[in-house]
Amino acid sequence: MPTFRQFEYLVAVADHSHFGKAAQAAGASQPTLSHQLRALEQRLGVTLVERRTHGAELTPVGREIADRARQVLIQVKDIRDLAERASDSLAGILRFGVSPTLGPYLMPPVIAALHRTRPDLRFYMREGIPDLQAMELTKGSIDMLLGPLPIEGDNLQIEPLFREPLILVAPPDHPLAAREDLALADLGGLPVLSLDRRHHLHRDVARQCQLHDMNLLRDYEGTSLDSVRQMVASGLGLAILPELYVRSELNRGGDVALLDVEGWSATRSIGAAWRTNAGFAQEYAAIAEKIAEEARVLMSA
The missing domain is CATH 1.10.10.10 (Winged helix-like DNA-binding domain superfamily/Winged helix DNA-binding domain)
Known part of the structure; x- marks a missing residue:
């Protein structure tokens, strides 16, 4: 055999x-x-x-x-x-996939909290493109996945967790940065930067550009949120950034200006996934709830 x-x-x-x-x-x-x-x-x-x-x-x-x-x-x-699971709680190494547009700005306090209650649990963190990580989850290369929805794959349990606001930012010397009465109509024709099109965030940004008649700069796609922000700071265009990133990286006074536009309500949906028949499915659900709880705390601070 x-x-x-x-x-x-x-x-x-x-x-x-x-x-x-x-x-x-x-x-x-x-x-x-x-x-x-x-x-x-x-x-x-x-x-x-x-x-x-x-x-x-x-x-x-x-x-x-x-x-x-x-x-x-x-x-x-x-x-x-x-x-x-029948004899013990979740322990050992959890192979955890996460989007680079989310993990560094949300997971540190989650892991710290879980370590206090589950000291035998270790996280092996793997950042990657969400669609590719969904394939890895289906193939068994990772145990759990956190990322923007939709997450697609066979035999996966997908749990929506929270909606994250998307923030419009501009160069600090941009004419709109000094205005306090911004309306959606003021956004028409403005150039907008984003990550490359493999990322879910690129699709979210493209959708907002279509809704508000903004111009998505497809020739200047960033490799990270930091690179997008730096291009904005240089005056190349505007950007639409996730709130958890903004709170983490710009809360000490950043190199870009946050625009407060009347009627702007862009968000993205974040979820967790694991295999349907996973032995630790209940524990994965508890971890997902802890992630959602921490995200709510961070975004309400």
């Missing part, structure tokens, strides 16, 4: 398309991984991997078997978690 470990090796090759990287991810030597995959191929009587000079590619049947093996590995992990 094929072994559990052989399936882990096959899934690792499917993820990395490279024997060396797959072996490193699986915590094995490359010769061991290669030998075990050949043994698996002999056991099943099919070729699973096409070995190439600079990498490895799964055959069609190899991809199908790897997809099914991945589901088996996820189910086994969830069974183990369920067994641990």
Whole structure:
């Protein structure tokens, strides 16, 4: 019979398309991984991997078997978690995915609070593009995900947590920065900066630009919220930034001006997700509630 470990090796090759990287991810030597995959191929009587000079590619049947093996590995992990939950509370390392537009400005107080009540729980934080992290969650590479909604994926429990206001900012010497009677009509035609289009925030900003006839600068996309803010400070355009970022990074007097526009009500929805059959689903729900509670405290301060 094929072994559990052989399936882990096959899934690792499917993820990395490279024997060396797959072996490193699986915590094995490359010769061991290669030998075990050949043994698996002999056991099943099919070729699973096409070995190439600079990498490895799964055959069609190899991809199908790897997809099914991945589901088996996820189910086994969830069974183990369920067994641990029956005898103990959530402990160990929680692999936590979070959007870079949210995590650094919300999670530090959440983790501090959880550490006080769950000292045996460790967070392995992984920032990344939300859509890609949703795929990692589905594949079992991470245990829980926090990010802008919508979060899409198969067999996921998705919990909306809170709505975060989006703040309009401008260069400090911009004509609108000195005005106190701003209206939505004043925004027409103004240039607006944002992150690259892989981020949910880019979509939120594009939506606001369409609603208020502003001009989204697609040739000047930032790689981080800090880079967007710095471009605004240089006079390149306006930006729409999440409130938690603004409170965290601009509360000491920033290099941009916050615009108070009558009728401006832009928000984004934030949620958490975990696999539907996860063994620690109830604990993940409790963590999600703690995140929502901390966000409400921060935004009401």
